Amino acid sequence: MIEKHGMMKNAPKQFMYSIGYTHFKNLPLIKSHPSKEERTLSEGEIPKYVLDYSPVVYLYSEERYLPYDVAEFTSHFHAEFANGTKIKVGMDKYGSSHNTLHITDLEDLSKYVTDKEMVYMTSNEDFDKDPDWLTGIKNVPNYYNGEIQDAPATLIVVDKGNGWVDSFWFYFYSFNMGPYVMGFGPFGDHVGDWEHSLVRFYKGEPVVVWMSAHGGGGAYFYNNLEKYDNSKHPVIFSARGTHANYPSTGQHAHDIPYSILSDFTDRGPLWDPSLNYLAYTYNDDKVSAANGTVPFRETSYGNWLLYNGTWGDKMLAANDSRQRWSPFEWKYIDGPIGPLGKNLQRVSPCQRFVERYITGFDLESLGRYSRQLLGEDGFVGSWT
Template sequence: MAAGAPLLLLLVLLLEAAAAPADHAEELSLAVAWLVRRWAPLVWLHPEERFLPLSVPEFLQHVEARGGDSEAGFLVAHQPLDSLLANGTSFLHGRDPSSGDGVPVYALVRRCNGSGDDQPLSFHVTYWMFYPYSEGKPVCTLLGLLPLPQLRGRCLGSRLQFGGHVGDWEHLSLLFQGSGPPTQMYVSAHDAGAYYVFDAASSGFVLERQEVRRGVLQRPAFPARVELAAPRGHPELFAARGSHGLWAQPGRHQYVAVPRLHDEAGRGAPWRTWRRLQLVGDSEPRWMAYRGRWGNPRSGCHPLARRLCRSSDGPTGIPLKRPNFSCPPPP
């Protein structure tokens, strides 16, 4: 897609931007705010997804803070987890982002230079998506205690669900150096991620490298390209069923070697994130500054392997996440 947007696209996006919440848009230049919305992703949920996204304010109505707002704190559901999971209308099941008013996405912008519109643009933005629940993965186990390798795809033990947790933050990041398309993209899935670079000739993003942020058994294989969705040219991503990790293509994606874990992604409900994009700051809204975990404490853990749990800790909040891009040093 050409760097300059057609006039009709520009008018549509400006109307959408005007209809979105004002929050911190006034602190950003109009050019930055426009680019953030122009390149916000189209995220496809899996056709069989049961745990949909939700706004943070609605989630906070159903949890209570325990342990204060330090890193030792947790946001714990008012009701027992089993009863919430059994109730298909509970808040853990979220809302369909493609219907009604949709579900907001939270965009955190970091400028690499001053805030004046007369300076060359240089900034990076992270699009944060929140889900009230992340479904665990079925694992083949020996007597329900230890992971057991499968024999030609068959489990000779018992399959149990491990690793589900209340609260789930997913994200992607874009780096802008100028007023054209983003130069780079970072796509996150579980404890790994991939860096893509924009290729103007093919109108898409091409895989440059990938990383594992944590876990020696992580073995992801990220797709080679991120396509731009017609007709507006938003980056097209796919949220995995249950776990919501982001992938650049539909299909099956293995990410852990032992036990063998994989994601399934496909075209279900479309989440057009630019329609309810909320620009946020480091401490506003107030929940942005929360440093505890966004969910219940772990439970049902193996006595000799504390990280092997039927229900894991809720995820850490945005303040404890490492930025995927840093500002280049001044010349």
Template sequence: MKVPLKPICSWDIGVLVLNGLLQFGTGYTIPKYVTDYAPIIWLHSDDPFMPSDILTHVLHTTPYIGFDPLPDPPTLTLDTLSSLNKYARGGKRVYLTSNDRVTAMPDWFLGETPDATGGLHNSTACAVVVVEKTEHDLDAFYFYFYSYNEGADIEQVLPPLNRLIPEAKPGDHYGNHVGDWEHNMIRFRDGEPTGIYFSQHASGEACSWEDEACFSKQDGRPVVFSARGSHANYRQEGSHIHDEALIDVADKGRRWDPIKPAYFYKYDPATDVLIPGHPETHSTDWFHFKGGWGDKKYHDSDPRQKTVRYFGLKKYQDGPTGPKFKHLVRKGLRPDEPPPTSLLKTLVGIYMSVYGCCLEGHNPWVVVIFVLLVLAAIIFLLVFGVRMIASRLKGLFRKRRRQTEVAESAVPLLDLERVEDETYPSIPQL
């Protein structure tokens, strides 16, 4: 399929020139407290997918529109990535697709292992973006990049759902995707931290800064535990349930100090301008790319793609969008928009709640049938109740209407008696 190219107009050239002036002609100094309180990440001890250099990832990909390569694509760097926004719905259908076979697990998927101090030597895998809400309030977003996200091991699904997937094998991961952006956000007021947010899949957790039971600190810096493969950020190590039944595991494996090194920026949502915040940070163009940072979710007909029966979970998902589209403007610590959900996810949540309180130890199919019967009974009672109420209301309306009709018919009779009294006055007795 040949994709028509959109010519560069004078407006596009003007935007590129303006971006260049903003990029090289304007500076911003990141407040010291943003780095003083930057999170410390503990990567899982068995996670093969380490933090990855953002530019290296781009250089190992080719822009695709859906499943078709972009004809005559521009040379991609961090300074030209947003030029892809000229194509396919403003770039939203453009995917940075791996040049290598994904199932071969190329070396660049593996990233770089931090050294003993937590630093990286050949990679910049973190972008710090500050958003000044008011003259007193500032949100600092710490974005972490990995070239590959390994999804949940479906053999480790919570019971009894694990027995509904008999074909599950050890190490069979679902929800994989090329490219992975995770983040923490710390809110500051007058230079002092007040709270922190931990991104986890489609949602996350938030803690007040003073709540020592919620999360831990090391030398004043928050400690974050990155889950194996998925890199979801957790407040504590151990096993964590997400999406009702899947399991993430985090431990105190390898220490990573994400700001060694990092790109630093200030973003103004009102003007959509990104300003470098550090002398060694130059590239700003990549931040505005609207497409996916990995392959598009493969078709069901693709031999690489598989689906978990009953639940619809795919082995491979879309590559994620970049930092600009992670709710940089929010009222609270959490994103203002609730995470997307589905009827199936809601039903699984109800199922797991009922199972945990009442049905643990029973055959899962018996539990499914029981839950369906309970739901059917609830629906029947609701329908029956609505009909009963409607019938009662209808009866009351009929009764009132009859009473009104009787009252209206009684008025002429009274008037007739009055007329007769006036026409034939009584004869006084002698």
């Protein structure tokens, strides 16, 4: 039982307790920066097994904010510094610039981001009124095959050396509706929402699946997860509003004890991201375009992945009429950072867990935290 961690009382044993230390001790090291000799993939190469074992996502049945295209999303924004100063972009040969962003402008915006300065994508209209570009109202998955024609997912494959390969599937939504607390809310809303899952392979076979939830997430043995329609595709359930990812339907408590704060998942529309995606590889901080489902679409989008500002508006000021405060969180907070800010070169499958090699893990160094992070099978690395 892992009820003490605030998870579901009847959760299966593999829930959170996912990566057995003993299961990995005879396998080679996973490396964040493998040498060329240790890699098995070339730049821009997407192996077939990544698609064979790609996750499918059940959206919530009453989801108000559906997946969206990053390029179309960007066209509804301009860039600002924290003080509200607009940043002009896209200087043409005549010296003219524009305020409204294009997806290809994002790379240039990164030069303005420093340790002391952040760039914010800022909406050109009132997002509080739920415009269509925010809700993605037309992007309901096709009933027959799960495709969303106008909302490509983003696939980033990272070679971790010695036969290990990570496939990151990123799911973008224009808006995150935060949770309700004891009937009040929502709180923690933000424009722009990046969620992702990781399937970790060893020599082409899936071993571990990790799925994001509220800045942290959970890792699970691939073999223990539900597969769609008796296929190879692991099933992920996206929570109402927050889009946090879970391995089962139901109520999922998080962050606050006693189930005061919970996500909810069910079997709503089924989304198959492998039918429409942008594809890239990432090694040694270098992004290489691959071929996704639409030829050369990655090239037309430019180097947008290099953008390191926020994907959404700055937290609204306290005196803004749309803003609300609670002891738990403000109603509107900052937008998130993009995929390359999600620790893609991590060795642990878990985004925020301490970085160590899975093999040869020094269990004693965990000290007082070891009981939290170890199940009967040993090393977990998923509690954040």
